[in-house]
Amino acid sequence: MIKFLIIFYSISLFAETPDWSENARLPEVGHRGNIYELVGDEHKEVIHQGKIHTSSYPVSITGVLLPYEASRRAIEADSKNPIKRWLYKLGQKVLGFTSMDDMYNWVGLSPYNEEDATGVFKIPYPTEDKPDFPMGVTFIERHGAKGLTFGCTACHSTQLFGKTVLGLSNKRTKANDFFLMGQKYAPKVPATIFKLGTGATKGEMKMYRSFQKNLMAIGAVSPLVLGLDTSLAQVALSLSKRNQDEYATHNKKLQKRPRPNALSHTPADSKPGVWWNLKYKTRWLRDGSIVSGNPILTNFLWNEIGRGTDLKDLEKWMKNNSKIIKELTAAVFSIEAPRWTDFFPADSLDLEAAKRGQAHFKTSCVKCHGGYEKAWDLPNAEELTLEEKLKTTKVKYAKKTKVKDVGTDPLRWQGMKHFSEDLNRLAISKWMETKVVPQKGYVPPPLVGVWSRYPYFHNNSAPSLCDVLTKPSERTVIFYQGPADDPETDFDSECVGYPTGRDIPESWYQDKEAKFDTRRKGLSNKGHSRMFLNADGSEKFSPVEKKELIMFLKTL
Numbered sequence: 109m110i111k112f113l114i115i116f117y118s119i120s121l122f123a124e125t126p127d128w129s130e131n132a133r134l135p136e137v138g139h140r141g142n143i144y145e146l147v148g149d150e151h152k153e154v155i156h157q158g159k160i161h162t163s164s165y166p167v168s169i170t171g172v173l174l175p176y177e178a179s180r181r182a183i184e185a186d187s188k189n190p191i192k193r194w195l196y197k198l199g200q201k202v203l204g205f206t207s208m209d210d211m212y213n214w215v216g217l218s219p220y221n222e223e224d225a226t227g228v229f230k231i232p233y234p235t236e237d238k239p240d241f242p243m244g245v246t247f248i249e250r251h252g253a254k255g256l257t258f259g260c261t262a263c264h265s266t267q268l269f270g271k272t273v274l275g276l277s278n279k280r281t282k283a284n285d286f287f288l289m290g291q292k293y294a295p296k297v298p299a300t301i302f303k304l305g306t307g308a309t310k311g312e313m314k315m316y317r318s319f320q321k322n323l324m325a326i327g328a329v330s331p332l333v334l335g336l337d338t339s340l341a342q343v344a345l346s347l348s349k350r351n352q353d354e355y356a357t358h359n360k361k362l363q364k365r366p367r368p369n370a371l372s373h374t375p376a377d378s379k380p381g382v383w384w385n386l387k388y389k390t391r392w393l394r395d396g397s398i399v400s401g402n403p404i405l406t407n408f409l410w411n412e413i414g415r416g417t418d419l420k421d422l423e424k425w426m427k428n429n430s431k432i433i434k435e436l437t438a439a440v441f442s443i444e445a446p447r448w449t450d451f452f453p454a455d456s457l458d459l460e461a462a463k464r465g466q467a468h469f470k471t472s473c474v475k476c477h478g479g480y481e482k483a484w485d486l487p488n489a490e491e492l493t494l495e496e497k498l499k500t501t502k503v504k505y506a507k508k509t510k511v512k513d514v515g516t517d518p519l520r521w522q523g524m525k526h527f528s529e530d531l532n533r534l535a536i537s538k539w540m541e542t543k544v545v546p547q548k549g550y551v552p553p554p555l556v557g558v559w560s561r562y563p564y565f566h567n568n569s570a571p572s573l574c575d576v577l578t579k580p581s582e583r584t585v586i587f588y589q590g591p592a593d594d595p596e597t598d599f600d601s602e603c604v605g606y607p608t609g610r611d612i613p614e615s616w617y618q619d620k621e622a623k624f625d626t627r628r629k630g631l632s633n634k635g636h637s638r639m640f641l642n643a644d645g646s647e648k649f650s651p652v653e654k655k656e657l658i659m660f661l662k663t664l
């Protein structure tokens with residue numbers, strides 16, 4: 109039986125190859141939630157394994173591995189030994205933390221949910237029992253030593269009112285800053301000092317030296333504000349430190365004097381799109397600029413360029429690990445959105461208002477954001493509970509993903525042109541059949557689970573749905589992005605998003621990184637207004653109609 113299963117499994121590994129080409133169209137069912145068309149237990153097992161890879165980074169050849177035990181000793185162990193003491197103080201000064209847990213908190217990692225979690229909150233553990241470290245922490249064995257790195261969920265999961273949501277962009281990640289910090293710390297600590305101060309083993313020293321070496325090949329910039337990400341710049345600036353050959357080989361001279369690239373001084377920050385939308389899309393990234401290829405491979409490539417990895421090693425790894433790639437791909441395409449009713453009682457929603465909102469949505473929003481069929485319109489709706497009536501039964505999104513310029517901040521889509529050629533030139537891009545074509549505008553995203561992914565737009569510039577539906581000249585100018593702990597104080601459930609103005613919790617003002625000023629370059633909150641304005645600039649929807657529209661959006 110086991111033998112049979114193994115044969116079955118390895119055959120079907122190559123059975124359905126998804127259409128990753130530029131001509132890909134969504135199938136009749138309207139989504140690719142089961143991208144390899146797997147069945148039964150095999151489907152479940154593949155997704156289970158894939159979800160583990162989302163937290164436990166599977167790319168074993170990754171460029172930046174921190175020798176775990178030695179680093180822990182350097183950060184945590186105060187001592188009379190002068191070298192150890194110096195390392196400890198340096199850690200406090202440069203890094204600002206004195207334990208690994210502090211570091212994980214600082215990176216903004218989310219905790220694993222409890223074992224009894226259900227539905228979208230059931231996230232498998234990489235270990236037998238609930239790990240004592242947060243999601244994203246990954247240990248990789250190399251040279252007989254334990255190396256630490258971070259996985260996809262460092263950026264692609266977040267805590268919302270006490271539960272971790274897989275696939276929702278991390279509202280508080282500092283993953284990019286982690287590399288900048290490494291670049292500040294590592295040159296100050298030569299290998300000999302590291303060895304004397306931490307008692308690192310031979311294997312750990314090998315790991316530390318390659319950590320130092322690969323850090324030199326990384327170009328990183330800090331995000332403009334908490335919640336945004338500078339992966340575009342990290343890839344562009346890292347490539348500008350490498351040769352322009354087809355493996356972007358390392359070049360020590362360029363590491364010191366990189367080719368100039370606009371993304372060193374022009375922001376192109378964005379936040380990751382939610383994973384549960386992948387199944388509705390045929391091209392990738394906020395601007396739809398990745399027009400072909402498996403987006404998971406593209407992500408490995410981006411992550412590894414940003415970690416200083418040798419791209420020949422990466423290509424070899426990809427060619428030898430199709431099972432892992434398939435599992436991870438199947439998992440991220442299968443992710444489902446959290447629903448309003450997973451957090452709040454169904455009767456906090458007004459069904460009749462939502463139905464009226466649906467009508468407004470049909471006239472003004474469907475053509476870009478797709479249609480959402482609701483269970484309340486089913487012939488047997490009368491027999492359903494309120495919670496069942498609120499469900500979406502079908503998403504009818506464009507068969508081929510569109511890109512539209514609606515006047516939102518252009519820097520992110522413009523940013524792509526500063527490194528698309530460097531990416532397209534790579535042998536690995538050709539092998540992956542990934543092509544980058546800079547665009548003008550952004551993908552109007554499917555609005556499933558939209559209530560949970562505030563603040564809105566690619567650059568987070570609208571704190572709530574009320575703001576999205578307000579004329580740009582009257583939108584919130586400055587807001588704060590506090591943690592989403594208490595839904596009573598940390599969430600505006602009527603406007604759906606961050607509390608603004610007088611409702612901002614007092615403690616949020618202390619966190620300078622959380623202050624969002626929409627007047628800054630790259631953080632503009634303009635655009636996306638024509639769809640709810642009449643030709644004379646007056647508003648199409650009354651305040652009551654806007655509330656109805658928001659009520660409908662809450663049910664998606």
Ligand code: HEC
Pocket residue numbers: 162258259260261262263264283284337338339377378379380381382385386389391392393394395403404407408411436440520
């Ligand atoms: C450092 C943070 C970070 C990490 C780590 C990271 N991502 Fe992302 N990811 C992003 C950002 C930022 C974007 C969106 C950039 C944009 O479109 O402007 C993104 C976009 C994506 C997209 C495209 C989404 C869409 O709607 O088209 C996919 C798929 C994805 N990531 C998967 C992964 C996987 C799988 C991993 C782990 C192998 C990973 N990411 C690791 C930051 C990250």
Ligand code: HEC
Pocket residue numbers: 469472473474475476477512513514516517550551552553558561563564565566567573576636639640657
């Ligand atoms: C012409 C196409 C178009 C129309 C019509 C349109 N939108 Fe959008 N919408 C977009 C684009 C493009 C974006 C992404 C903009 C960005 O990220 O900068 C967007 C973003 C959004 C977002 C933010 C999503 C997120 O995850 O951040 C919301 C909410 C939204 N639209 C709601 C609506 C509503 C409600 C309507 C109808 C009143 C509407 N849109 C009509 C194109 C459109």
